[in-house]
Amino acid sequence: MNTSVMLGVTMLATAAAVRLLQPEPIVASTQPTLAETVPSAFGEWKEVSSVAEQIDPARNADEPSMDRPYDDVLMRAYGNSRGDVVLLTLAYGRNQRQEVKIHRPDVCYTAQGFQLVSRSQVSFPVTGVSGRQVEGMRMLVSAPGRTEAVSYWIRIGAVFTDNAWAIRYHIFQQGISGRAVDGMLVRASQIVSGTDAASPERYRLQERFLADLVRALPKSARRQLVG
Numbered sequence: 208m209n210t211s212v213m214l215g216v217t218m219l220a221t222a223a224a225v226r227l228l229q230p231e232p233i234v235a236s237t238q239p240t241l242a243e244t245v246p247s248a249f250g251e252w253k254e255v256s257s258v259a260e261q262i263d264p265a266r267n268a269d270e271p272s273m274d275r276p277y278d279d280v281l282m283r284a285y286g287n288s289r290g291d292v293v294l295l296t297l298a299y300g301r302n303q304r305q306e307v308k309i310h311r312p313d314v315c316y317t318a319q320g321f322q323l324v325s326r327s328q329v330s331f332p333v334t335g336v337s338g339r340q341v342e343g344m345r346m347l348v349s350a351p352g353r354t355e356a357v358s359y360w361i362r363i364g365a366v367f368t369d370n371a372w373a374i375r376y377h378i379f380q381q382g383i384s385g386r387a388v389d390g391m392l393v394r395a396s397q398i399v400s401g402t403d404a405a406s407p408e409r410y411r412l413q414e415r416f417l418a419d420l421v422r423a424l425p426k427s428a429r430r431q432l433v434g
Contacts, residue, residue: 238427241281241297249423252416257284257292259353259398262319264298264310276300276309276390285416291397293416298392299431309390311369312359313346321348321355325405331360332418335433342367343393345410354404357396358413362434364388393417393432 238244247254261282281297300309313323324347331341343360361369365388395413403409421429 241279241299241428241431244425244428245281245283245295245297245420246423247283250416250419251287252285252293252419253287255284255286255292257294259284259292259294261294261296262312262316262321262355264296264312264315264392264394266315266319291412293413294396294398295416295420296392296394296396297432298394300390302387302389309361309363309369309392311361312344312357312392312394313348313369316346316348316355316357321350321353323347324349324354329358329410329414331358331414333421333433335430339365339367339434341433344369347405354399355396356399356404356406356409356413357394358410358417359392359394362391362393362432364390365434367434389431391432 261284263280263282265277265280277298278301279297279299281295283295284292285295286292298309313326317323326344326346329343329345331343333341335341341360341362343358346357346359348355348357359369360367366373395417397409397413399406399409421432424432
C-alpha cells in the first residue's frame, strides 16, 4: 500500500473514530451570566460609559454566516480616578468543536478593518483556580482614526493558547477521551495615540486590571476565566 493510500485510510479512520467518540456537549447550567457575576466596580475600577465602539468577538466580516461559538458575551468599559479607561470583553463558549470555536482577536480585528502592528506572548500575573499560569498575548492594532493596545488570553479546556493547531489537538484529545471542552476569551484594551501607543506601561496597566478582576470574582466565575 503506497504512502498516499495509507494516509487516506488513516484520515478516514480518525474521522470515523472522532464521530463515534463524539463527547456529550456540556449542558447549560443555571449559573449566573457574566453580566451578573462580573462586578461593576472592583479595586480602583468602576464601570463607565464609553463612546468607543468595542470590537465584537462574535462578528467576523469574512465569515458572516459562521456559527457563533459563544453562549455568553460581556462588553464593558471601566475607568479609574486617573482617567484611564479599559475596554473589557469576555466571551464564553460552552462547547468548543473543531468547526466552531473561540475566534482569535487578531483575526477579529483584521477582519473588521484593523492592521496588526505588533503581537507578542506574555505571562499574566494571574493563576487559575488549579494553580496554572495564565499565558496570553499583547497586541497593537491600528485603523484609520483609531489605534488600540490589546491584552488577551484564550482558555480552551485546560490550556491557554490561541494557536489554531494546539486548540484543534486539545479538542481532539479530549474528544477521544469522551470529554467536551469549554472556552473563554478574556480581552482588555485601550484606545491609544502617538508615542504612547506601544508603551509597555499600557500593557502593565491592563495586566493589573485583569488581575484585579480575577481576584474580585466568585470562585465559579474565576474558574470560567482562568480554569
